Amino acid sequence: MHIYEGILSATTGGREVLVAGTLVAAVGTAIGLRQLDYERIPRTALLSAAFFVASMIQIPVGPSSVHLVLGGLMGLVLGWSAFPAVLCGLVLQAVFYSPTGLTTLGVNTTIMALPAVICYYLFRPGVRSGRLPVVFIAGFAAGATAILLGAMLSAGALVLAGKEFHTAAGLLLAAHLPVALLEGLITANVLVLVRKVRPEVLGEGIRDWGLGIGEKG
Numbered sequence: 001m002h003i004y005e006g007i008l009s010a011t012t013g014g015r016e017v018l019v020a021g022t023l024v025a026a027v028g029t030a031i032g033l034r035q036l037d038y039e040r041i042p043r044t045a046l047l048s049a050a051f052f053v054a055s056m057i058q059i060p061v062g063p064s065s066v067h068l069v070l071g072g073l074m075g076l077v078l079g080w081s082a083f084p085a086v087l088c089g090l091v092l093q094a095v096f097y098s099p100t101g102l103t104t105l106g107v108n109t110t111i112m113a114l115p116a117v118i119c120y121y122l123f124r125p126g127v128r129s130g131r132l133p134v135v136f137i138a139g140f141a142a143g144a145t146a147i148l149l150g151a152m153l154s155a156g157a158l159v160l161a162g163k164e165f166h167t168a169a170g171l172l173l174a175a176h177l178p179v180a181l182l183e184g185l186i187t188a189n190v191l192v193l194v195r196k197v198r199p200e201v202l203g204e205g206i207r208d209w210g211l212g213i214g215e216k217g
Helices: 012-034 041-054 071-096 105-127 132-161 163-197
Strands: 059-061 064-066
Touching: 012 071, 012 105, 012 132, 041 071, 064 163, 071 105, 071 132, 071 163, 105 132, 132 163
Parallel strands: none
Antiparallel strands: 059 064
16 A cells, blocks of 8 residues: 555656645644644554554555555544554654655555545444444444555556556555455454443544534543
């Protein structure tokens, strides 16, 4: 799901994707930081670390890679704060080991954090249910959907970069199907456990767009 350094910058379309991805990441991170109060910092740091570790095992697929993201879990727990959580994890990866770099930081953040926020709005009501089977189903759907949406964004970025990446984009989408199943199962089981032992983590609302509109409780 990571797009490697130098891929998009090689074409005009790719450079436009880099700019668009950076702008979306900047806006999302600003919203996420505005919502990041003291109570959210520990869980945001924990999930950012979990994302860093989970995405360390990367299987190269052409100009991108396949790996776990935990996007659904981050989205359901953090909301818009998933943006700064993903950004921190990607910065550490770029510094220590990843073949990605600073030019792709924005687009990679968007590819992995935007689906997390979308899953918040789609599946948050389900994970707040008092019925564990509903929590499991919503968690599975969130985990799988986040992976598939991220793969679609990554593939779309490659398609826009040039015709030479069209085949790689198709392979990338196909390679993420089993990953979506695995991530769905992991997310579902983690959320069921959290619902049992720390339900308050899933019971807190977020303020839409950081403007004080939304629920608390």
